[in-house]
Amino acid sequence: MVEPPSGPLQRPLPDGTVPETIVVRTEEHWIRIMVGMLVIMMVIIVLSSFVGALHPSSNVEVIDSRTLHLKGEFVESNLGTAVEPDGSVTVRLIAQQYDFVPRCVVVPAGTPVKFRLTSDDVIHGFLLPDTNVNTMVVPGFVAEVRTRFSEPGDYVMPCHEYCGLGHQAMWARVKVVPWQELAKQGRFERTSCAAQ
Numbered sequence: 001m002v003e004p005p006s007g008p009l010q011r012p013l014p015d016g017t018v019p020e021t022i023v024v025r026t027e028e029h030w031i032r033i034m035v036g037m038l039v040i041m042m043v044i045i046v047l048s049s050f051v052g053a054l055h056p057s058s059n060v061e062v063i064d065s066r067t068l069h070l071k072g073e074f075v076e077s078n079l080g081t082a083v084e085p086d087g088s089v090t091v092r093l094i095a096q097q098y099d100f101v102p103r104c105v106v107v108p109a110g111t112p113v114k115f116r117l118t119s120d121d122v123i124h125g126f127l128l129p130d131t132n133v134n135t136m137v138v139p140g141f142v143a144e145v146r147t148r149f150s151e152p153g154d155y156v157m158p159c160h161e162y163c164g165l166g167h168q169a170m171w172a173r174v175k176v177v178p179w180q181e182l183a184k185q186g187r188f189e190r191t192s193c194a195a196q
């Protein structure tokens with residue numbers, strides 16, 4: 001004699017329909033699985049954000065991109081690395097087709113570093129691999145990201161937002177050095193990395 005199937009959905013029913021209680025139970029079962037997956041994904045996003053110090057840029061600051069080179073914070077003489085009175089470091093950069101100005105900046109290891117960027121033409125992207133630095137650079141706005149480099153080393157800064165035919169060549173460099181080495185450098189060396 002053949003054993004009847006044990007699964008409720010596989011049992012033969014006289015009129016061929018599935019009982020409502022079984023449908024409801026199955027739907028509730030899948031809803032619990034879906035909610036569980038959503039909760040796991042949210043936990044991963046929140047935890048990785050805290051661990052990696054990742055956050056959406058919250059800095060909404062407007063600037064007139066037509067006069068960047070004439071006046072204000074982003075005039076040429078003010079670009080590059082500056083040491084603030086509290087010992088932190090601010091780096092100011094302009095993204096433009098197809099370069100960052102300056103192309104290389106020197107920053108100290110183990111010190112809070114604030115990058116402030118803007119664009120004078122189209123939308124660019126600013127990314128430092130293996131750090132929490134990743135932002136869009138939109139003309140008319142100042143993008144601000146903060147980080148801290150634990151070790152000396154070189155980081156490349158690719159533009160990661162397609163900005164035109166020369167986009168793939170839009171690279172720059174951040175050179176992380178011990179604090180003492182930065183203190184010895186003059187403003188020109190910090191700004192251009194020309195000697196390296």
Ligand SMILES: [Cu+2]
Pocket residue numbers: 124125159160161162163164167168170
């Ligand atoms: Cu680009």
